[in-house]
Amino acid sequence: MANKAYSKLPCRMREVKSPRRIYLAKRRNDKISTVVLQVGLLAAFIGLWELAAQVGLIDPFIMSCPSRIAETLASIEFSELMLHIGYTLLECIIGFFAASIIGILVAVLLWRFAKLRRVLEPYIVVLNALPKIALGPIIIIWVGAGMQAIVVMTILICVIVTIISVLNGFMSVDEGKILLLKSMGASRWQILTKLIIPANVPALVNMLKINVGLAWVGTIMGEYLVSTAGLGYLIIYGSHVFKMDLVMSSTVVLCILATVMYLAVAAVEKLTKRKFHVD
Amino acid sequence: MALLALDHVDLIYQTEKDETEAVRDMSVTVDEGEFIALVGPSGCGKTTILSMIAGLLSPTRGSVKIDGKPVTAKSGNVGYMLQRDNLFEWRTIENNVLLGLSIRKELTPDNRKYAVEMLEKYGLGDFRDHYPAQLSGGMRQRAALIRTLAFKPKLLLLDEPFSAVDFQTRMTVCDDVYSIIKNEGKTAVLVTHDISEAVSMADRIIVLTKRPSTVKTIFNIDIDAPTPLKKRESPRFSEWFDRIWKEVTV
Numbered sequence: 186m187a188n189k190a191y192s193k194l195p196c197r198m199r200e201v202k203s204p205r206r207i208y209l210a211k212r213r214n215d216k217i218s219t220v221v222l223q224v225g226l227l228a229a230f231i232g233l234w235e236l237a238a239q240v241g242l243i244d245p246f247i248m249s250c251p252s253r254i255a256e257t258l259a260s261i262e263f264s265e266l267m268l269h270i271g272y273t274l275l276e277c278i279i280g281f282f283a284a285s286i287i288g289i290l291v292a293v294l295l296w297r298f299a300k301l302r303r304v305l306e307p308y309i310v311v312l313n314a315l316p317k318i319a320l321g322p323i324i325i326i327w328v329g330a331g332m333q334a335i336v337v338m339t340i341l342i343c344v345i346v347t348i349i350s351v352l353n354g355f356m357s358v359d360e361g362k363i364l365l366l367k368s369m370g371a372s373r374w375q376i377l378t379k380l381i382i383p384a385n386v387p388a389l390v391n392m393l394k395i396n397v398g399l400a401w402v403g404t405i406m407g408e409y410l411v412s413t414a415g416l417g418y419l420i421i422y423g424s425h426v427f428k429m430d431l432v433m434s435s436t437v438v439l440c441i442l443a444t445v446m447y448l449a450v451a452a453v454e455k456l457t458k459r460k461f462h463v464d
Numbered sequence: 465m466a467l468l469a470l471d472h473v474d475l476i477y478q479t480e481k482d483e484t485e486a487v488r489d490m491s492v493t494v495d496e497g498e499f500i501a502l503v504g505p506s507g508c509g510k511t512t513i514l515s516m517i518a519g520l521l522s523p524t525r526g527s528v529k530i531d532g533k534p535v536t537a538k539s540g541n542v543g544y545m546l547q548r549d550n551l552f553e554w555r556t557i558e559n560n561v562l563l564g565l566s567i568r569k570e571l572t573p574d575n576r577k578y579a580v581e582m583l584e585k586y587g588l589g590d591f592r593d594h595y596p597a598q599l600s601g602g603m604r605q606r607a608a609l610i611r612t613l614a615f616k617p618k619l620l621l622l623d624e625p626f627s628a629v630d631f632q633t634r635m636t637v638c639d640d641v642y643s644i645i646k647n648e649g650k651t652a653v654l655v656t657h658d659i660s661e662a663v664s665m666a667d668r669i670i671v672l673t674k675r676p677s678t679v680k681t682i683f684n685i686d687i688d689a690p691t692p693l694k695k696r697e698s699p700r701f702s703e704w705f706d707r708i709w710k711e712v713t714v
Contacts, residue, residue, distance in 0.1 A: 361550045368518045368544035369567045369615070370537045379567065383554050461554040 249433040257430040258438075266438075272415040273404060274442060276332060280339025281400035285393060287340065288347025295348070296355040296381065297373060313349060317341045317403075321410045335407030335415075342403035343396045350395070354388035355381050386461045390454045397450050401443050416442075465532060466493035467651050468517065468619055473526035475512060486512045487523075488676035494619075494651060499642075501654045501662035503712060504672030504680075510655040513677070514621045517653065518542050530619060540568055543612035544621045548628045549604045551596040557607050558583065558592040564615040579614040586610060586644055602633045602640065609641055613648060620645060620652040626661065638665065638692050659712065663704045664692035671711045681711050 231251045237243045238250035245253055258266070295302040320341060325334050358381055366376050382389075408417025416435045423431030475487040486509040494500050502510050515521040516528050519535040519542065527534060530541045543564075551560045561579050565571050583589050586606055596604055605625065612620060625641065626634045642665050645652050656662050662669050663685060671680045685704055689695040 359550070361546050361548055362552070364520070365544065365546060365550045366563075366567065367520055367537055368542065368621075369564045370540055371567045375567055379563070380552070383552070386554070 247429055249429045253430045254434045254437060257434040261434075269415055269419055269435075270438065270442065272332070272412075273408065273417060273439075276335045276339060276407065276415065277400050277404040277446070280336045280343065280403055281396055283336070284340045284343030284347055284400065285396055288344045288392075289351055289389070291344075291348045292351035292355060293377065295352050297377070302352075309345065309348065313345045318406055318410075321406075325411050330411040334411050335404060338407035338410070339400050339403030342406070343399045346399065347392055347396060350392050351385070351389065354385040354392075358384050383461065386457050390450070390457055393450050393453065394447070397443070397446050401439075401446075405439070467496045467498075467530060468492075468494040468653070469527075469529045469532075470513075470517075471527045471529070473516065473523045473528060475509070475516065475521070476524045485676035487516075488678045490526075490678050492670060492679060494653060496651050497649060499645070499652050499654070499665060499667045501656060501666035501669045502672060503656060503659055503662045503669060503708065504677060505674050505712060506657055508672050508675050508677040510657075510672065510677075511623055514544070514623050514653070514655055517619070518544050518621055540615060541618045542621060543615070543617035543619070545608060545612050545623065545625045547624045549596075549608035551604055551608060551611075553596055556593050556595060557588060557599070560596065560607060561611045561614050563611055568615060570615065575614070578616075579610070582610045582613060583607075586640075600633070601629045602637045605629055605637050606640055606644070609644055613644070613650070618651065620650050622652060622654040624656050624658075625654075626658075627656075635693060642692050659705055659708050660696070660701075661692075663687070663701060663708065664695045669708060671708060683708065683711075 234243075234248075235251045238245040238248065238252075243250075295305065317338065321338065324337050324341075328334050328337055362380055362384070363376060366380055371379065404415075405417040405420075408415045409421050412418040412421075416439050419435040420432050420439075423429065423435065470490055470492045473487055473490045474485070477484040477486055490513070492500075502513065504510060512521065516523055517535065519528075519537040519539065529535065530539070533539070535541065551557075552563070555563070558580065561583060562571060562576065565575050565579065580589075580592070583592060588603060588607055588610065591599060591603065591607075596607070599607065608625075622641075626638055629637050638661065654662065654665060666685055669683045669685055671683070672678065673680045683704070687695045687698050687700045687704065689698050695701055
């Protein structure tokens with residue numbers, strides 16, 4: 186029916202596109218061209234790198250090149266590659282979750298006990314300023330040279346920032362809402378569970394996003410210091426025996442893993458936004 | 465016996481620098497079903513007085529009693545409505561309204577039914593499952609009022625509840641809130657700096673002095689009209705407005 190009515194309109198009017206359709210088409214074209222450019226940039230980078238190596242513009246022994254990276258990756262036995270990836274991934278994930286959970290729990294305690302917060306403030310500031318890598322030797326001696334040292338390093342790098350950012354979020358919750366709950370006779374625990382935590386869901390997710398990046402820093406740093414397996418180990422080993430192909434290959438794999446983990450957290454963010462109606 | 469009684473209340477704030485006398489020798493009683501407005505110069509400690517009635521602040525001297533018992537925030541006798549609606553963005557309107565009941569662990573089927581019926585009665589039934597961001601300012605304020613009424617407090621405290629609503633909707637929200645309070649037979653204490661708002665809503669207006677604040681004069685407002693909007697149309701309205709205006713500013 187509608188179509189019929191539409192076709193009866195004078196020809197001139199049918200051809201005019203509505204502003205809405207023009208706008209939508211523009212938006213779609215913009216999105217497509219962005220993706221095309223993104224993929225193109227990567228392809229150009231890989232292509233130029235390979236070309237420069239092939240024509241002798243750069244020395245592939247020092248700079249490596251895409252074809253040699255592919256060769257290297259293919260030459261490593263699959264189970265061995267998986268072992269290294271597994272080690273690094275496990276260290277990173279344990280460190281990430283442990284740091285996030287410990288950080289949130291400490292932030293809750295500091296929010297709950299104002300005295301504790303005031304007493305510990307200077308210590309937190311100093312710990313935050315301290316380059317955690319400097320603690321590497323101490324960690325190795327205290328917890329032993331192994332996976333545990335790497336996990337502890339990862340936790341140390343993430344946890345202070347987590348505490349500070351989460352506590353900041355907790356402290357900036359609207360006073361009016363706290364007053365409202367108090368007037369209803371709410372306990373501190375109820376204020377925490379009914380208001381402070383739900384109001385901070387976006388801040389907590391944001392914290393997870395930052396921690397993904399930091400956890401990788403901690404894990405690779407830890408592996409540089411002490412490890413017998415893992416991608417950080419492969420990078421360090423590769424540089425020691427001057428196999429740049431191995432260094433570059435491990436870096437590429439690392440890049441992919443970090444991206445996947447970031448995307449996972451971004452998916453969690455999308456989910457919570459839909460569930461909590463806040464952004 | 466009066467529902468609310470403030471008896472020779474003093475309140476002194478202590479800070480590192482000095483101490484501030486906010487309230488001095490204040491005595492007020494409010495009977496059941498009354499609508500009281502506290503007006504006074506800005507910064508005269510009106511909100512402080514409400515905080516004491518809500519049991520969030522203890523008077524330095526004197527007593528604040530509801531039904532003859534000293535107030536505490538835990539007793540659940542008082543519903544406090546603040547300047548902004550303070551609805552929780554992540555809760556649906558229904559869950560916002562049930563907030564007080566869940567804090568008190570009184571989420572019985574009967575109480576839940578009572579709250580939902582209030583939403584329906586006052587035109588928010590279709591918005592039960594909506595989120596606050598989807599509602600207009602006036603509807604949000606109505607939801608905030610129903611949230612305070614849902615746990616059946618004996619006394620309502622209104623701290624400039626319309627100051628965050630834009631002017632056009634303020635009049636209708638004012639009418640809404642007034643009729644809901646009267647309809648439910650609630651006792652209310654309103655704090656406002658808007659004299660016309662006080663005159664249009666209150667049965668009794670208590671004019672406060674500058675800090676340290678104490679009772680200056682009490683007026684029984686006798687405008688015979690059913691709603692704030694109707695009261696504003698009455699010729700007596702501007703008479704009262706002038707009298708109280710003079711009393712506040714002198």
